[in-house]
Amino acid sequence: MTEPILELRDATVTQEERAVLAGVTFALAKSEFAYLVGRTGSGKSSLLKTLYADLPLLVGTGEVAGFNLAKLPAGKVPYLRRKLGIVFQDFQLLSDRTVTENLLFVLNATGWSGKARKQQRIQEVLTQVGLSGVGNRMPHRLSGGEQQRVVIARALLNEPVLLLADEPTGNLDPEVADGIMELFTEINHAGTAVLMATHNFQLIDRFPHRVLTCQGGQLLDSGRK
Template identity: 85%
Template sequence: MSEPVVELQGVTVTQEERAVLERVSFGLEKSEFVYLVGRTGSGKSSLLKTLYADLPLQVGAGTVAGFDLERLPPGKVPYLRRRLGIVFQDFQLLSDRTVGENLLFVLNATGWRGKARKQQRVQEVLMQVGLSGVGGRMPHRLSGGEQQRVVIARALLNEPTLLLADEPTGNLDPEVADGIMALFAEINHAGTAILMATHNFQLLEKYPHRVLTCQDGALLDSGSR
């Protein structure tokens, strides 16, 4: 068996000095697709922030993409995040530069070298998300679904072992959301594990996977027996 992409044991997830989830224990295998559900304020986003080290792990043990969250010095956080892809609901694209420049910004920030190599990687990820012709366009000239595809392309730049998606279809109409889910399925089948927070229970019925539920300060796992 390969090492899990995520493994938490007895973790307390803390937001602003307050425990929002306690005794959290679960694993996520390579190439697994798991939903994260729960009411607003139940701890979904806080759990995701703990996984990408935006919130420190103070109680319990956890590893993500081979990094020990308990013993992760601030200087190593960027190295963890290079192993992850993070997709936000509100896109967070830089509005003053083109799609291609948004992607190049990430490659420059994560230490890529060589102009031709960077341009090639930008074209590869845009093709992967079905947007090979939009590199020269400004984000505001794209539809919401296209902007979300750019965000996914950005998350794929460093070939992550794990994609963390926080309500990625929350601002999209159902037809566009279906396209995003089909894209996630392709990414997942290619070997990237996905943990996706969502409020959309229709997606869970249409594309069934294991479900983690944040409820009353605990994390319930549909995969546990």
């Protein structure tokens, strides 16, 4: 296995001071793709939140994109997240701004400078997700699949080493979901590791990868012998 982009060892994932997963040990290699599955409430979202430091890692050790999760001061969390792309099921786009303004908001918040450089990066990611012509549209003028592609474009702005996706196809029709999966596959082949929470086993059958299962307070790994 190549050098991991994320690694947890004997970690306990906690939500509101309650352990939802214990003894979590797994690593994800650079440019690897893995699914995260399990019933609602089994700990999928809590595990993802721990990886992007929305929940603290209080027990065990963990490293993501070179950052030590167990010893990560609050002031360093934004620097970790700049190395990650995070894709949510419910889009979380700013409804009062155009697509370009949504993306510009992220670039400004993460320290980009130079108007021409920012515009170029926005056009690059929109082209990458197949939406080069929608920059001036408002989010509500886009279909669900198009909105999710904008969310993925937003996640790609800072050229993340790891993409964390929480049920990214949960609100989409099967045909649209396949298109999103093909996009994730392209992103993965370009060198970005992907960890995707899903309950869509038809997608897993069509796009097979390693599967991590949250079950009974543990994380089971299809890649572990």
